[in-house]
Amino acid sequence: MKEISCKLLVIGAGPGGYVCAIRAGQLGVDTVIVEFGKPGGTCLNVGCIPSKALIHAAEEFEKIAHMAGGKGPLGIAVAPPTLDLTKTVAWKDGVVSRLNSGVAGLLKKAKVKTVQGWATFRDGKTVEVETETGSQVIRAEAVVIASGSVPAELPFLPFGGPVISSTEALALSEVPDKLAVVGGGYIGLELGMAFAKMGAKVAVVEALPRVLAQYDAELTRPVLKRLGELGIEVMLGAKAKGLSTKGDALMVETADGKNAKIAADRVLVTVGRKPLTEGWGLEQIDLDMVGKFIRIDDQCRTSMRGIYAIGDVTGEPMLAHRAMAQGEMVAEIVAGHKRGWDKRAIPAICFTDPELVTAGLSPDEAKALAGEIKIGHFPFAANGRAMTRQGEDGFVRIVARADNHLVLGIQAVGQCVSELAAAFGLALEMGARLEDIAGTIHAHPTQGEGFQEAALKALGHALHV
Template sequence: MTEIACKLLVIGAGPGGYTCAIRAGQLGIDTIIVEAGKPGGTCLNVGCIPSKALIHAASEYETIAGAAEGKSALGISAAKPSLDFAKTIAWKDGIVRRLNGGVAGLLKKAGVRHIAGHARFRDGKSIEVATQSGLQTIHAETVVIATGSEPIAIPDLPFGGRVISSTEALALTEVPKKLVVVGGGYIGLELGTAFAKLGAAVTVVEAASRILPQYDAELSAPVARHLGALGIAILTGTKAKTLGADGTALMIETSSGEQRTLDADQILVTIGRKPATSRFGLESLDLDMTDSFIRIDDRCRTSMHGIFAIGDITGEPMLAHRAMAQGEMVAEIVAGQRRAWDRVSIPAICFTDPEIVTVGLSPSEASSKGFDVKTDLFPFKANGRAMTLQREDGFIRTVARADNHLLLGIQGVGVGIAELSAVFSLALEMGARLEDIAMTIHAHPTQSEAFHEAALKSLGHAIHI
């Protein structure tokens, strides 16, 4: 067993961990990062990046297939397309490999030592790492826990065989003929939509009364309509129970108690994620917890001196960009800078078709906090750019204080609207008011004009509606 020491030890090389390590290295801090898998964590390897690659490929295939079936209103025709799914997956994997190499290169450039292996705490200042060459002990002045999260399994429907998580779904070698998605949240609907466009017969099973229950109904409605247009069957108020006797069907139960089975080649379970707290020896530490999450303060400090925690392991929202912002902040705190978490908003995006973006407070959330609000939306059916894209479904909505017009939240649903998320966040972080948006020139023709028009409408003088 070998022993080494460092000033900062980061456990986990996901978005939060590698951002923390890179920033620390830039600041001259002697840093080691430990990761059992490839750099990039869930997001890069089996989550955000590969799923978006699959979503893009599916949309391209859908467009060509539609033209071949005479569904194009643009006068475009095409021969019946074929799909080499193995080549699609190889392309997706190539993107992941490039980004893996990019992260590894950035760590090296910042002077960070990268140790491949599984970390386990011995105490609050030292860990053991099981590497290919044997055990290695690392002693550190400060430790950052950034171990991320993992899929939640249904007790009577464990992962294995036909029952898969999003990780296995992104590694399938062929498109399943029949896919049942258990969970109508953003992960299930993103992947379910992609596979439906690639030719799978998709059924979504959701226990709540509607899909995307974490979003308000006004935002989820356009998504639900398009799922229907794609032929995806939606079973709400329905629970997945267990596999049938022969293992080829899923037993489900409706809210009324009716039970039946659904045939499935694959059953994709996406009911949520949980913090990855096991297998790291956290039980040897004295960390305060909030349910299954590590409790932190506004500087990401845990209840133990010298130990920080960032990312999914610290609770909602479990988003890569939150973890990255936390990681950067912690590195600067370790370097002696005065930093604290004072973010006004963290954008959340659902990459369904159409996409959903939420920043800040929804109308109901703002009202529940005691604000008297003004809220208005501008529909994309009145937006020229949306018409030229042949997708007029959706809108942009503003939520502002009624007294001084300070923006409290911005939401939208529409094709490609994810790219407006930074604009929405910037408006809230800069303390913009409705008048600021109304007086900013928005380029024409763009979908961003709907943001401008929503603000104008709330001020009582919308131009294009």
Template sequence: MKDISCKLLVIGAGPGGYVCAIRAGQLGIDTVIVEARKPGGTCLNIGCIPSKALIHAAEEYERIAHLAAGRNPLGISTAKPALDLSQTMAWKDGIVGRLNGGVSGLLKKAKVKVVEGWAKFRDGKTVEVETETGLQIIRAENVVIATGSVPVELPALPFGGPVISSTEALSLTEVPGRLVVVGGGYIGLELGTAFAKMGAHVTVIEAQSRILPHYDADLTQPVGKRLRELDVEVLTGAKAKGLAKTGDALLVETGDGKEIRLAADKILVTVGRRPVVNGWGLEELVLDMDGRFIRIGEECQTSMRGIYAIGDVTGEPMLAHRAMAQGEMVAEIVAGHKRVWDKRSIPAVCFTDPEIVTVGLSPDQARQAGTEVKIGQFPFSANGRAMTKLGEQGFVRVVARADNHLIVGIQAVGQGVSELAAAFSLAVEMGARLEDIAGTIHAHPTQGEAFQESALKALGHGLHI
């Protein structure tokens, strides 16, 4: 097989890798991308997209079930619904397939050469790829490592049989009668909530003292309330010890040291993700590491000249949109452009019920950094649009410097607040002040008005509260 030479080689076609390759192609850079599986990576194939499809299906099913039970104030009733999860999964797979095709088409349009197979470094400029037709050698002036991450496996609960990761959870064809979720972070609660809405009896095990420990308690309280409404049992300060000998239950050590047995048809382990740093020849390189992650500089440059790393393999926050921003930036740097990106405005969204959005600093984080702050918080219980959607739970909160009113953080929890993430990020990225948001005319009636009202509140003259 003839060797390939190129200016840019991207290893991994996840969100960061394929965006990097497409942008490089647009800039006229001779680009090759290597991917062993389908384009789109974890996010498109077995993560963000399929999980949101499942969450939407669960919401629709629960809404109809409530109508059938007469548990709604809208005066609407209907027959008892039924759920065919295999059909739901087929619909989800159709969406994923269309997006796979879209990514492939965009790579082709940008004249990026795609090599299917597993890449392994020979040295800092040479990679060999095991393809279906034989060994392919690729030599590149610049290389981007975008190998992503995989679910963390617990030694006491190896994946297999009833023990599943998020990947298997998104391929189930039947709703498990009893589902135990190990890990009360965003992945566990997103999927656990979805299956609870579809009829599973769900128990969540979290080792720390509360669910979603990376978010402040004010944001997570509405989520905890909703879990109780869904009859999801949450055990905090508890640790999974392993499967019972019978294989149909999980042994759990509770916070007071007792061991209990939780019957389970499936045990979903969601205790985090680890970077893929093995199997692609890391040992052939001399890269500085930050623990298990590849250390990078401001331009995603590793400790070896001409080698960049982006996305989950470089550490937290392990978010698809962070990887995309890094990938676009690296492509432009390789093309000779001067580029930086503003890390302050990376949004984080938790698609629980209700949803959570955070951008920038929380009040506590700002104070810990020595900043005196003004805080404005507006509840959705006072927002007309939220009320008409039965979405009164939650609020929008703005955190600004007390001296010049520069907005340093924005948080929200509520129904559908993920769609406010762009406005929040734009405000922080552009250096908006409280007066900018307060003086912007927001359409009425929308949930976005809560953003304006929170700024008005921080300035001391909230109008609707």
């Protein structure tokens, strides 16, 4: 059995793990990273990147479909389009492959040793890795657990056959005629809307009174409107019960307690994700837990000295950019730098149609914290750039303290608003006030002007609404 020793061992090469390893390598820390799959983790391989590729393809197909017959307002006429999903998936896989190679190259450039295989803890300083060439023991002074998460499964709808997770949905060879989506969160709606644009008849089953429950009703209203335009049936307060006897339909208990059957070629279960804490010897190191998640402090330290945990395995928000920021911080701590975790805001994006962005506090959260607040609301219907790209639905909203105008939260819904997330996050991190945003010259014509106008509206003198 081979043995190697290192300063830092990172378990998992997802966004948090590979960023941690690269930064540690840059700082001269002798680092080993272990990954049983491809570099990039869920996000790069079966999550963020491939889903956005599929969403983009669906949007392009729908645009062309609307142009068929010259019925669209732009005066463009084309023949009715066809979609070869096999080619679409192959293109998506090509994007993923290039990024896989990029991550591997960056790890090599930072002089990080990569071990392919499944790691299991022997104790707090030692893991055993099952590789293709046999077992390898790795001893490290510090260990970072970045094992990520996996799709949550329902006991009465186990994955297999017609029941699929987001992973299988991103690798289908053809568009299902009828798709039932269990779960009206961001994953279910992102993929459900994409398949609807590609021609599937989609039904969404959500147990709660509304979809996208983590966002406020005002923010999600344009998305609900778009669901209707796409012909997506949304069943609220409804509970999935299992497959029909023939396996060709989803059995549902409706909000009024009646039984219903939704015909479906595929049933996509998107009821959240769970941390990957099983199968790698967690019981050997006896870490403190918070429910299913590993407990950490503001420096991502666990209850055992020398062991850190980052990313999805540590709880919400399960976002790749949160894991990356944690990974960079931990690498610098291991290298002897003074670092802490004090983030004012971690932006979250929902890539539905239209897109949603939130950063900081919602109006209700801000009221609970600060009391009296000011809200600036600017509609994209009054924004020239949004109008020229047929994206008038939506708005930018700023929430600030009433006394000193400190910005507490920023939200937006509309086409391409995901690209405003960086500006929103920066404003919050820098402690911007309404006057700072209102006084910053924003380029024209851009949707970013809506950010400035929302600040002006909160101050009582909006210019374009």
